[in-house]
Every structure is written in C-alpha cells, then in structure tokens.
Amino acid sequence: MDEKELQLVKDARLFIEALALDAGALLRERLHECHRVEYKGEINLVTEADHLAEALIVERIGRFYPGHDILAEESAATANGSAFRWIIDPLDGTTNYAHGFPVFCVSIALEVAGVIQLGAVYNPMLKELFTAERGQGAFLNGTRLGVSRTRDLNKALLATGFPYDLRQDRNNNINYFRALAKSTQAVRRAGSAALDLAYVAAGRFDGFWELKLMPWDTAAGWLLVEEAGGRITDLGGGSYDLRAPHILASNGIIHDRMLGILAATDPLENP
Numbered sequence: 001m002d003e004k005e006l007q008l009v010k011d012a013r014l015f016i017e018a019l020a021l022d023a024g025a026l027l028r029e030r031l032h033e034c035h036r037v038e039y040k041g042e043i044n045l046v047t048e049a050d051h052l053a054e055a056l057i058v059e060r061i062g063r064f065y066p067g068h069d070i071l072a073e074e075s076a077a078t079a080n081g082s083a084f085r086w087i088i089d090p091l092d093g094t095t096n097y098a099h100g101f102p103v104f105c106v107s108i109a110l111e112v113a114g115v116i117q118l119g120a121v122y123n124p125m126l127k128e129l130f131t132a133e134r135g136q137g138a139f140l141n142g143t144r145l146g147v148s149r150t151r152d153l154n155k156a157l158l159a160t161g162f163p164y165d166l167r168q169d170r171n172n173n174i175n176y177f178r179a180l181a182k183s184t185q186a187v188r189r190a191g192s193a194a195l196d197l198a199y200v201a202a203g204r205f206d207g208f209w210e211l212k213l214m215p216w217d218t219a220a221g222w223l224l225v226e227e228a229g230g231r232i233t234d235l236g237g238g239s240y241d242l243r244a245p246h247i248l249a250s251n252g253i254i255h256d257r258m259l260g261i262l263a264a265t266d267p268l269e270n271p
Contacts, residue, residue, distance in 0.1 A: 024124030119220030197221025
C-alpha cells in the first residue's frame with residue numbers, strides 16, 4: 001500500500017469498530033421480537049434483522065467512504081473500481097437468531113487491493129469485539145489475542161459447520177465431522193463461522209474447518225486468526241483466499257495432523 005492507503009486503513013480502524021458495535025446493538029435489541037423470516041433455500045433463511053443491520057452498515061460506509069466497493073451478503077455488490085472493498089456479513093448465525101438462540105455476530109472486513117487489512121467480529125450478546133489490523137495483531141476488547149498452544153490433537157477442541165445443501169449434496173462435511181470427532185477431545189457446531197474463527201484467534205478453539213463458505217463468512221476471521229499467530233489453508237493445505245469455499249484454521253501446531261485426517265477421509269462416502 002502507498003502512504004495514502006496506509007493512512008486510510010489506520011483511520012478506518014475506529015470506524016469499523018464503531019460500525020460493528022452499532023450493528024450488533026441493533027441485533028441484540030431485536031433478538032426476542034417476532035421475526036419476519038424469508039427463505040433463500042430449503043433451510044437457508046434471512047430475517048428482517050439481517051436487512052436492517054446490513055442497511056445500517058452500507059449506509060454508513062457510503063456516507064464516510066463514498067466510492068468504495070462493497071460486498072455484502074444480503075444485497076447486490078457495488079463495483080466502482082476502487083482498491084478498497086468492504087466485506088460484510090451483517091448477521092452471521094441467522095438460523096440461531098431466528099430461533100432466539102443467542103449465538104451470532106456481525107462480521108466486517110476492509111480489503112485493499114485484494115488483501116484483507118482490517119477485520120472486526122462482534123458478539124453483541126457477550127459484548128465481545130474481536131479486531132485485527134494487518135501487521136498489528138488481533139485483540140478482544142483491546143486485549144491482545146493469541147492462539148492456543150495445544151499440541152495433542154486428542155486434547156483439542158475443534159469447531160465446524162454444515163453447508164445449507166447437506167440434504168442434497170453428499171459432499172456435506174458429515175464424514176469429516178465423524179473422522180475428526182473420533183480424533184479429538186470434542187467438536188462443536190455453534191452455527192457462526194465468523195465467530196468460530198474469532199474463537200480460534202482467542203484460543204478458545206484449537207481448530208476449525210468448514211465447507212462451502214462465502215467471502216463474508218471468513219474475511220474478518222481469516223485476518224483475526226493469522227494476526228493471533230494461527231494458520232489458515234484450504235482443506236488440502238494450499239493457500240487460502242476468499243474464492244476458496246473450504247477453509248481450515250488452527251493454532252498451527254495441530255494443522256498438519258488435521259490435514260492428514262481430512263486427506264484420509266472420503267467426503268462422498270455417505271449414501
């Protein structure tokens with residue numbers, strides 16, 4: 001980045017933090033209301049809260065950073081040709097939210113010339129704000145984060161999720177889940193990929209993997225994990241980027257062992 005771009009990123013750090021907090025407050029206040037639910041697929045849903053939180057975020061970015069590109073889950077992308085792109089999941093964990101299950105978050109990232117430079121993941125129910133700036137570390141409410149030091153996969157706590165098309169596609173993560181559940185202390189499936197990645201950065205989870213994710217699911221969490229000292233690849237161990245739908249994140253120590261188990265598991269074994 002040139003000096004002007006670098007300064008904009010520095011200036012945007014407080015902006016992205018405030019934006020995540022405000023969108024999260026909106027979600028928290030509306031959690032126990034009767035929600036209007038729409039379906040984007042058989043089990044993939046969206047609520048009015050998704051739209052309201054996204055509208056808040058997009059409007060404010062447009063006001064303070066006109067001309068920047070925006071990629072958001074619930075609305076059409078804006079492509080102005082800017083080097084700056086905001087990547088937004090206004091409500092990661094919509095199914096949880098629609099059922100009143102209080103595990104969800106807001107995820108916002110700022111990408112500059114194809115590289116994620118800022119990330120914020122906010123859990124409004126616990127009032128936990130995870131933030132990262134490239135080269136400057138990852139933080140939880142201002143306290144520096146570091147990944148776990150778990151070395152033995154048998155003692156590791158992992159997280160994962162299942163794709164929305166698990167009823168239609170045999171490549172649905174069930175076999176990976178079974179294989180890793182037998183090789184670890186436990187595997188959790190909480191329903192928010194961005195929050196799972198933040199928890200890897202915080203050392204709460206030792207590793208995380210998931211299939212068929214979108215850029216807004218992983219952009220901020222990817223930066224959090226790397227800035228906390230962790231490792232991110234695709235499921236084959238190759239370099240990860242936002243176009244890769246499958247992701248593996250860990251503390252780095254157990255990463256190769258996880259890769260070995262995934263490689264030895266047939267993803268299409270289930271009938």
